[in-house]
Amino acid sequence: MRIDELLERAHEPVFSFEFFPPKTPDGEANLLAALQALAPMRPDFVSVTYGAGGSTRDKTIEMVTRIRDEFELEAMAHFTCVSATTEELRSTLDELRHRGVENVLALRGDPPRGQEEWTKTEGGLEFSRELVDLIARDYDFSIGAACFPEVHIHATDAESDLRYLKEKVDAGARFLITQLFFDNAYYEDFVARARDIGIDVPIMAGIMPVTNVGQIQRFTAMCGSAIPDALTEQLEARRDDPPAVTEFGVAYATLQCADLLAKGAPGIHFYTLNRSPATRAILSALRLMRPWEREPAPV
Numbered sequence: 001m002r003i004d005e006l007l008e009r010a011h012e013p014v015f016s017f018e019f020f021p022p023k024t025p026d027g028e029a030n031l032l033a034a035l036q037a038l039a040p041m042r043p044d045f046v047s048v049t050y051g052a053g054g055s056t057r058d059k060t061i062e063m064v065t066r067i068r069d070e071f072e073l074e075a076m077a078h079f080t081c082v083s084a085t086t087e088e089l090r091s092t093l094d095e096l097r098h099r100g101v102e103n104v105l106a107l108r109g110d111p112p113r114g115q116e117e118w119t120k121t122e123g124g125l126e127f128s129r130e131l132v133d134l135i136a137r138d139y140d141f142s143i144g145a146a147c148f149p150e151v152h153i154h155a156t157d158a159e160s161d162l163r164y165l166k167e168k169v170d171a172g173a174r175f176l177i178t179q180l181f182f183d184n185a186y187y188e189d190f191v192a193r194a195r196d197i198g199i200d201v202p203i204m205a206g207i208m209p210v211t212n213v214g215q216i217q218r219f220t221a222m223c224g225s226a227i228p229d230a231l232t233e234q235l236e237a238r239r240d241d242p243p244a245v246t247e248f249g250v251a252y253a254t255l256q257c258a259d260l261l262a263k264g265a266p267g268i269h270f271y272t273l274n275r276s277p278a279t280r281a282i283l284s285a286l287r288l289m290r291p292w293e294r295e296p297a298p299v
Helices: 003-009 025-041 057-071 086-098 128-138 158-171 184-196 213-223 229-237 242-262 277-289
Strands: 014-019 045-048 075-080 103-107 142-147 175-178 203-207 267-271
Touching (some): 003 142, 025 057, 045 057, 057 075, 057 086, 086 128, 128 158, 158 184, 184 242, 229 242, 242 267, 242 277
Parallel strands (some): 045 075, 075 103, 142 175, 175 203
16 A cells, blocks of 8 residues: 555554665574564554665565565565666666555665765766655655654755755655654654645654664764763663663653654654564554543643
8 A cells, every 4th residue: 555645544643664674594584583573563564774875675675575475564665876877776666666566765875885975876866856756757656755853964954954855745755754863852843844844744753762772872873863861871871781771762762652642743663673572562552552542631
């Protein structure tokens, strides 16, 4: 099913999981185990990333097809401009269409491994807006795009970042998924500013449950997301106790998601890191609590 139509028709929040293509047999076994554990949760859709520098193109297509066919879950392929000419991009889109994939997340993508600066491939595209436009003009995919509540790490300022996002929406993006964040105030402010400039598509909140202190610090350093001081303090107090980190991370993410859904977020996109326990616990709690049905508290 098309994700834009799913979001438009949904009477309850939409939940989705993100996975990355495995590079080794052990990695594939871990991913399949996570899928087997999470599939009974019946997420509305799952997504599969494209790998740094577009390095997992074929594996992404394979996993998207396999998830849909074997696990009967709607699957979305991430799709980037990296290391590909326009002709090669069209070839990939043709393959996705041939496989019956209906949804793509259009991204500029990260530079190839070992390359720090983004460089346009000769004969290719430079911006994700151009990729959205290419897909929307010539293909009938449901197109999603990324957005950044705390501003894209390479953007000059918040205003230009938001104007660029509107260009992607105007070009054909029909839903947005945020970069991970840990302070809901960033999401609320971002959505308000997006609506003010005419961005009216659904904006799903991207949430990554903390299960490893060092890992989340590396991720946030790369993407520019901030970890609130109070959260850092609690994580550091548990750094040497991995189970305690995971327990606290699950509790924090559950509260964060409940607050977002109670305030009207259309859905949560979980960055699973190809693991199931944390995401399964959070989603189970949310479906039990149903915070989106709460009446606003009296002031």
